[in-house]
Amino acid sequence: MRIALFATCLADAMFPEAAKATVLVLERLGHEVVFPAGQTCCGQMHVNTGYLDEALPLVRRHVEVFEDYEIAVAPSGSCVGSVRHQHAMVARRAGDARLAERAEAVASRTYELSELLVDVLGVTDVGAHYPHRVTYHPTCHSLRMLRVGDKPLQLLRAVRGIDLVELPQADVCCGFGGTFAVKNADTSTAMLADKMANILTTKAEVCTAGDSSCLMHIGGGLSRLRTGVRTVHLAEILASTESSQVGTRVGTASTESGPDGTRVGTASVASDASGTAATTVAVSS
């Protein structure tokens, strides 16, 4: 099958591993992946912050770029949720009924990765190997906007070598919520603290999810607390095989104390499957 990848702006700019892993999994299953170059962002941040007029050009662009493809996939429940539940609303509110119809058509052919694999392609075992203790956080938009249910868990259970452990209070929001994390930083942090405490009780090495945004929030918190627990996108785990190292490396930054007590931030930027050398950035603050 020919599948259009909607990489999402966040994965493109900040978490390319998640988008790359999506490509690798689908190619391994024998599908052709195309990356429509005109894509940018679904506009969810604008919509959720109340800037619906500003979201309209982004919706129009998304529709124009993706309406020529029979099927599209994104490694993000949140962005697919926006495409499915917000695009037509934005168009209709702007009085563009035709664009709303086209947006609905695109939405009906756009899937989050676990939906595509399980519902459309009928696969739960993608041939992954990931010998780590992993806990899964079902992100709110995957869970409640898309109703992905246990599809990500079906996929994870089929991964060889994995030690999958249940996350207590898994369905409670991690506190990210886009601009919520900035506008209500204190409440967001309190929610994050409880999410992290639950993750730590699982003794997992890795917390995974289907959204880079939530993982950025959770991973940033885990890193600050120097827990040694990493966040890895679900796609990276599914792309990982015995011969590849995809998804087994550090995906988020960590901080530790420098020799003189100053805080040092380190970020290991992982190598990809094609073998780019790992890079380490170390910056004093």
Next chain:
Amino acid sequence: MPVHAPAGVGHLRGTQSFPDAARGALADTQLRRNLGGATATIRAKRQAVVDEVDDWEQLREAGSALKADVMARLPELLVQLEENVTARGGVVHWARDAAEANRLVVDLVRATGVDEVVKVKSMATQEIGLNEALEAAGIAAWETDLAELIVQLGHDTPSHILVPAIHRNRAEIREIFLREMPDVDPDLTDEPRVLAMAARAHLRRVFLRAKVGISGANFAVADTGTLSVVESEGNGRMCLTLPETLITVMGIEKLVPTWQDLEVFLQLLPRSSTGERMNPYTSTWTGVTPGDGPQTVHLVLIDNGRTAVLADEVGRSALHCIRCSACLNVCPVYERAGGHAYGSVYPGPIGAVLTPLMTGTTGHDDPNASLPYASSLCGACFDACPVRINIPELLVHLRAKGVDAERGGIPSGQDLAMKAAGWAMGSPGKFALAERAAGLSRVLGRGSSLPWPASMWTGARDLPAPPTETFRQWWARERG
């Protein structure tokens, strides 16, 4: 123009924005423990009894459809209610807003010649600040719901729709009783049963001497003129049956068209609110029954901003709310920030939409303008709502209304950020340029504490370093 609830009367607006008010609540570890424990217990109870009902989703659909019908026919149904209440010997009064409602009730109480009333727990009277208005008129209003009594004796304000004293634990309640209750046993313990017995003895004296009762209403049946209160303790029924005069204050949206419609709501409400299959006491009364119960019955119908909510095509579904508080109990924001942070008698997710819709907002400095942002849009509230109010959709709608209302003025930092992001996302070329700029920040250095507004993020979390190569670049190199 729709008329919003007036400022300066009642309890629909706090003095601080949500983030500022939440900061205090978050620092109160006792409060967070009390709230976390109580909401977790109610959540589990609710889920268990909801799971028992095979047709729960159909019931929710029915509740939603009935409420949509009520909103579509509100004027005619209200007139029908008035006719039927009047025909059965009741007196109906109409109040545009909180001030008018308070004046009406004060005058009705004064006409009876008494200087005290007993009260059934009621959100409507909390909303309009009736107790304060009565006090100003020299009339004592005794709350008889146990939790409302605790709040009243504690000189406190409610922080939850159903459990107004949810922010208090039993040790704190014991202290309040010892301090405020005349004739209380000085050896009072903090056992729930002992505390309840002390309240019972205290309230019994009040019930037996009261000549006037004041209630709200959970439902009013238009085609029979019947009013209804559902409760758990029986104290409400004492107030509804013992006094000579009963005054009911009710929001105009609380209607159901027919008696049969109660069937749907009396299943949805108790399971959603207290996690019970059926609430222990359901009282219904229709006008006056000679020789039985209050012989003078008044119904005060209040608008207080409700027609403004009704005028908002998207927002009007907030009026479907049956005040069950299920959305509060599942909300991770409410659980941590507490009810007082919302500044209104309607806290939690439903309050975050209902309150600003009722009051309107006067610009971004209005504390109520911060309420639609007091959510991570996680959607747990929508799933829990027994009448399927799409609260996340309403929150986004209100955010958009706020943004649109400020257009044309001096752009805020947020406006500029959104415009910049919109510009960058305008084309893949510009986006790639912005990505390279983000990569540049990597070269320039990345600290664990960045200046404002990024400091709001780095206060508690590390920012990941931008990758060496964007996905777009990788694709061009590997697959392009």
